[in-house]
Amino acid sequence: MSDRPKGIVHWLTTTDHKDIGILYLVTSLFMAVFGGSFAGLLRAQLSAANLKVLNPDLYNQFLSMHGTVMIFFVIIPALAGFGNYFVPLLVGARDMAFPKLNALSYWLVIPAAGLMFGSFFVQGGAAQAGWTGYVPLASRQFSGTAGVDMWILGLHLVGLSSILGAINFLVTIINMRAPGMGYFKMPLFVWTWFVNATLILFATPVLAGALTMALTDRAFGTGFFRPSEGGDPLLWQHLFWFYSHPAVYIMVLPGMGIVSHILPAFSSKKIFGYKGIVYATAAIGVIGFMVWAHHMFTSGIDPRLRAFFAFMTMVIAVPTGVKIFSWLATIWGGQIRFSVAMKFALGFIALFVMGGISGLTLAVVPFDVQVHDSYYVVAHLHYVLFGGSVMALLAGVFFWFPKMSGRILDEKLGNVIFWLIFLGMNITFLPMHWLGIVGMARRIYTYRPEFEFWNQVASFGYILLFAGGMLLLYNMFKTLRKGERAADDPWGAYPLQRTLDWSVSSPPPVENFAKIPEIV
């Protein structure tokens, strides 16, 4: 393949799934620097009561953009990156089903990011209505400047990117598996992406519809969400959460897939209860569509709806529990090697269980009503999305970096990174449970003095997280320049796990397999 363009032209024109995977991951890392810095500004403002680091307008802009960037430009693209790189590899295919469409999915993210970050520089600044964009606050009447329009259009573009990507993943997984790879021989990362792509395909168009309604309400004065026109602000909440609750699973399922590869690999065992995990993943996917209104328990919805959604929210805990117990049984009796990837995977279990149980308490409506829109929810969602998704992603980074780059990340430095992030995460977010219970509302730029102590603790925790993040960047930079070379199977996973990613060179050749493997 000597006619392949080199350098920047190569990266701009590539349709190779591995290149696009890397593009997604690098973009996500770059965005994480911004999303993380926004969080730093918020924590700086909250490091004492009545500070004036940010004015209220800027605080609300960074607050809204922290959530938006982390969800739509960090976690989802990072999972898409690993998915792009490893799903074809793991099913024994040479590329995704539609390589050009794949490139389009990626390149849609860039203008979307341009709209989001560009909105800081227009008059009135970025959107200030939170990542949830509740109307009427996000309507033209109360957010008249272009920030919200750019936010809506940006989300439209990433939404389109996700939908096209989901179609690509589904077709790849359904049609391009190597001979002999039945559905129940697919590695769990493929399974989780299979369910994930289905969720994206069903949920994201609903977000697109809601965004379009919000946009026409703003631009043309249609009244979808305006009571004076017969519309209803609660309609936005229903539609938004109909997407955004499944989106939580979209953000965590592939991470569970990654962890399901790492735990057995470093325990020298096979995954426990493979089929149980597959069924649990599918069950979470289905039930995930029936819990959205638990975000609306205080909104004044019909009491019967509260009862139904409370029940379904409890039900979804059952398949989640099945997974956690299966992971524990996987490491049970194993010979555990504590690589950094394994530490992040074990840290994932420890933190995700916390997030899962605190999520379960939110199904208890009377309690949920007390802590809804308080720091308890901030704590819960960060245990799920940071403790869950991000820890799993970091596990994936240490696990698969050698495969992608041909070099092994520095494990000693990685160990320091793990402990900084694991401790920093807990110091930042554990106290927030308590702050919420005693009455600190979320999304406030200042607070009453009685909440100061635990806010100071949380802001201190951020410093550890920041240091961990910076060291991770340094580790990658250093390793790419002169890291230890990786063998085809640097973790010794292949003999027992038989996943195809470890059967090819590191990095794999263009088109992965000279001869498509047969699975026995």
Place this chain on the structure above:
Amino acid sequence: MLLGFAAFGWADEPITNWLTNPEGPLARTIRSNFYFSMAAFLPFLLLSEVLLVYAIFRFKAKPGGQAATFHENLRLEILWTVIPALTLAITAIPTYKTMRAMEVPPKSDLVVAVIGHQFFWEYRYPKYGVQFAEEAMVVPAGKVITLNLSSVDVVHSWWVPAFGVKQDANPGRITHAWFQADNPGRYKGQCAELCGKLHAKMYIDVRVVTPEEFEQWILEKKGIAPPDGTMENQ
């Protein structure tokens, strides 16, 4: 975990909330329901974390060590599906009872209309023809107060942690909540739904007084601001 926090980090002023110092029967019911749920859920949290930590120390790789080879156990898998499911079903019963208590108030002694504005609260007492804004809501102790909430602009949420009440105030719709505070005093809260620039400053102040003081207060309010006859009856 929760009690661990309780010992530290309090400033000079005690924070009133439904957990450490619930005010009135509703807040106490909510707390009991919370304790019951925690008693049901926390064992699963502890079990998972303890098993995880135990496995980490117990199954550390040793030179020449052999990993176990089991990778399924149907009985175990059924067990860890059924036991959590049953636990949740049991938790649902008192939860539904408490939800009913929140949704169906006892006979109302006083109706107050609560109206959210960017960035203050307006209160109307239709029975007395009293209305005012940007000052403390005043209610009699030991009485059932029912609230009719709405908003003139964006979504707000009326939250007083000590009473166990949080209810969104939406434009174009009236929502309901109730509470009963037994002890006179001042109770603090704040808007719980992001409502714009000064959301953080949209405080709620409730003064609970004896019924006699309440009657006196109503008279004073009427003297200062006589009813103008345009007040809506909710």
